[in-house]
Amino acid sequence: MSHTIESKLQLTEVLDASMRAVKRKLLPLLAFSTVYRNVALKGNDEFAVPFYPLAPVGSSVTRTPNGSRKALASATTTESRSITSWTNKMQAISFTAKERARQPQFNPEKHGQMKGEALAYDILGDIFSVVRASRYNSTTIAGVSSGNFDENDVGDLRTIVANEFWPESGRSLILNPSYGTNLLKQPQIIDASKRGDGGRSFRDGVIGEVLNFDVYESAGLQTNNGAPFNITGEADDDTFTAAAHPLLNGDRVIFPTLTGGTGLTAATVEYFVRDVTTNTFKVSATVGGAALNFTADVTAGTVRKYEDIQGIAVLPSAILIGFAPVPPTPAIRKELFEYEELVDESGLVLQYYHFADPDTDEEVQTIECHYGYDVGDEAQLKIIRGLLA
Incomplete structure (x- = not known):
């Protein structure tokens, strides 16, 4: 069957489907408030990302009666760390005129979804590679198997972070799907009569909030094990x-x-x-x-x-992340058949390149993203490990 979808509409559907898939799979990054998106980098590849370390307990001062408030006040500064290393990750397709003529019916939305999901998982894998014991080594729960991970383990984590004076707002869990699924199966979470969410946990597989942690699942979370x-x-x-x-x-x-x-x-x-x-x-x-x-x-x-990382408990400044597209120059853009930037409401940008080489009879389309990441405040992340056999 010949292609009946107008080419511009195909492009729109591919990009829209890709953006939806990328956003859906990158949902765990919502746990980090210091994600700066669509940042224009000029002069070099460096920008400072503000982050907010845990306020030290015992730093409050005592004012004597009629004492000076001003004398006791100290300047409030926003700490920052720089992201200097950037990655340009992309998904691409290429085909010749002969291959296109022989292709079956084209499904642009499905194509965009699959490319977007793969791109998102690879981005997550990169970002979560920074999680290792040498960087985040604060007290956490004992190793636990996926089949035994439940609300009691979340409760133990809650006790640990409460004793370390984590603020009550902004706490999140990011879990390997096997750990997230076992948590979801617990009666207190999946039972609609107990959750009061109208059965959404069972119907959509959404865990939501458990003991003051917003819970996300991601297959992009890396165990960060190495080969012997x-x-x-x-x-x-x-x-x-x-x-x-x-x-x-x-x-x-x-x-x-x-x-x-x-x-x-x-x-x-x-x-x-x-x-x-x-x-x-x-x-x-x-x-x-x-x-x-x-x-x-x-x-x-x-x-x-x-490392055997199966989950992490985090506050927003645990990992620093930035998205910064690098658009083609005007001269390069003239050589492209098409170039588009798709920006969602949060500022996340996907770039689309479409070009061809008449000498090899090959057409290429790419969907790509520029991003950087680094360790933030080490005290704001706790590793959840599997049970060492």
Whole structure:
């Protein structure tokens, strides 16, 4: 069947469907209020993102009767951190004139939805890659399997953050779908008579708010585990050697295999990296703890970064995120068949490029996004881990 949809309408449907899919999958980013979208960068790739660290408890001052308020006041400053690293992520299709002529009926909306969802998941994967024990290492709940994660675990998290004086507004949970689904299945959440949401939890799979946490699910949340790599141990000083290893101080690791190493447990116990150099490291039982001394040295084996992140509890300034499109210059735009920017009400921008190469008889269309991210306030994120087998 020939294409009967007018080309401009096809473009509109592809872009609209892509934007809907991207926004739907990027919903977990709503947990971070410091997402600055559609920022025009001029001169360099850097802009400062304001963030709001937790106010220290005990910083209030006591005013004596008739004392000066002004003398006790300190200037209020907004802290900021810079985002300097930017990624241009895109989804693209290409086809020749022959392939287009042989294509079955074109469904632009479905095409845009699939491309948009894939783009959003890849963006989330990038952003959540910053979550690791070396950066966010504050107290959290014990590891729990997906089948046992329920409102009691959320309650335990609530107790922990309350004891750390997290403000009651802006608390969010972002969960791996298996953890989110098990939480959703709990009677207190899925039962319409108890939730008072008219059955929306059951009908639409929406968890909503649980114990003062706004709950989001995302398959884009990364476990941030690494592949095992070989190590050797050095006699007497409990230092492990692995050329150009990827570990940072504070990373959580396990040892899948070991030869020697009495006092070091393989596979089932987590350790934390310390004293990192380019080719060596030591480990401790806790983040920042003393290096462990083993009664017999490791002669060979493997180590693996094993964060096993299945969820995070966050406040808005935990991660800093920015979206900043880079439009083509006027000269480049003249060479394009089409260029469009689709901006939603929040300022999130998708860019659409359409061009062709007559020499190869190939036509290319891309949907893309420019974004940057960085660690914010480490005290505003707690990692939820799986149960180490």
